[in-house]
Amino acid sequence: MTAVRERVPTRAGEVVRGRGRLWILAAAPLILALTYILPPFRTYQLATVGAYLCVTAGLTVLTGLNGQLSLGHGALMATGAYTLALSQNALAGRGQWTLAVSAAAAVVVSTAVGAVVGLAAARLRGPYLAGLTLAVAVVVPSITSTFDGTFNSDQGLSVALDPPPGYIPVERWQAWLCWAGALITLLLLANLIRGRFGRNLRAVRDDEAAARLAGISVARTQVMAFVVSAACAGLGGALFAVLAQSVSPGAFPLALSLFLLMAVVIGGLGSLAGALWGALLLVALPALANSVTDRFNAPRLEGNLPLAVFGVVLVIVMLAAPGGIASLTRRVRNETHPDRASRSRFSRRLFRQRRQ
């Protein structure tokens, strides 16, 4: 990840994003330190944040920067997770390198699936796009039970993993793997959205006709955005399979896809910092809801409370900071930038359903 070539910044804001990549590199030793400080369960949660971050980062590029809504990212995660499981079960026992091969396979397969979905998605707008991606999310359990010989239906597959090298505790090892994946994803994405591709994404999002006049292929850009986003989701899903040591359709329900979208909106659409906030919330809010139900001894609420909490947080954040949590920190830095303003306008538009 050293081949990060600086491009000449075209706008003032781009310089800030260049600094953002330094932050990504600086995060590595911080995460490493955390895995030694935190108790095992917190380390496991930290690892989960890393795995979510791969997905939310990809989704925020798709939805925030390119304006395509996806309710089906859970299914793309499932694609990555099942690929990793099948590959690991065939390869495991030969050493840690098998995990890298399986993760790569997961990215490749989910990229391919993302390309197919993306080709269809590029032809659709607004609610039709939402409907298509929704169908992708809903179809996962049916696929696993129709081809139960391969996917073992609701019970799912267990994932054969080699034990961590040396005497590294399992949770620490998992955190390293997940955050390696997350930081690589962030670096690549930060690099990608800074350049021409990122400008194309935004141009298509803001005005398709104007983008076309400027010589940008709208359909191609949209398909590419979907493919990039799917690759990230596939990697995230693969990391979830490693974390849980198992995969099952129940791990990738429709609610997960909705949570992911809510998380990137609450975090701040279109910014990688927002994706981090979103990933944190995805881990923190259910845990919070859990401790609340514990306190009131109301375990029956548990399944539903996180959803309610997410909804309330979404409403509050949209009212108080339409640009998401990430926009608050930016506001503190007292920076205004036309691109960010349009981003928050977009998120407002998205959730008032006024998009054509």
Next chain:
Amino acid sequence: MTDTEILVGTHMPLTGPAAAGYSKIAPATRAYFEHVNAAGGVYGRKISYKIMDDTYNPATTQQVVRELVLQDKVFAILNGLGTPTHTGVLDFLKTNRVPDLFVASGSRSWNQPEKYPGTFGFNPDYTVEGKILASYVQREQKGQKVCFLGQDDDFGRDSLAGIEKILGPVAAKQTYVTSNPNVGPQMGALKQAGCQVVMLATIPGFTALSIGTAAKIGFKPKFVVSNVGADYDTLAKQLGAAAPLLDGLVAANYLPASNDANDPWITLFKQINTKYNGNAAFDNNIVYGMSVAVLFVEALKATGKDLTRESLIAAVERGGFKGPSIAPLRFSKTDHSGYAGEQLSKVTGTTQAYFGDAYSTDDGDGPVKAYTPTVVPPAALPTQK
């Protein structure tokens, strides 16, 4: 775990597709522990029972069991419910050396002492049960067309394996998944195949759904159901006005029947239910939950004062436990499977009652043998040290 407390955890479907009936199990287990705690606990240690809702979703089970083990630092997992759910946490519990006692399922996976030395079953395994139910069908429904509907996981597969060991290949077989609450196509296919007996390896919600769906399409075979999906009270509640459809339902069980007023264990359980369980509607789920607690308390008692994870597992492997069940337990170093037999039961009108002999068998090709059940009354109840 301290000198005054033992924290034990479990994962249960308190909400979701498997909650019907099953959500009552863990509170009943906890009620029995409170009864024991009120009498001073076991060797001065009170038992706390932390119940986590996994909604019968294997992915959620992963999360909540991690939380129990890593965050709450439970001493053991007790009676984690479900074949698909619990299968996914076996490796995690093994890695963390957490005793995994009396799993609430009859999958054969729990009986792998070499691979999972800390895991022990509770329910008779589904293959044993399949053989017992199938031998009943062989005796009583000779020459009839026998079909099968089962859960699309190890539960259904193990059950079918037992049935086919006795009857040979069934005439038609169908599967369902808990995430899709519709068995219309399956029951339609079984009707089409002309099935006269349908054997179900289903959880309660899907037993009720299958029987109700069959009636809707005018399909009235004889239903023979696995013990985990055959509690009359649970099914009648699910079916509501259609509860009379349950008349004639044949199942099997290995614990005293909740409606058996003469059983001393039932008398005790009812008292505890009134005192510590908010007087919940008394059914076989409550009997089940309290029977699990009885066995766990027996295991703690057998372990003695010096309680460690290793000594508890060693004590369970020494075996020799007596309790409310009509079936023998055969825990040993080489056998971690649960109860080894069952007695048949039948619904007549609105009453589910045992009939005939009790049977035991193995999950291989051994014969299904009748025996006379003996129950040890709860006089020797080890509540005081």
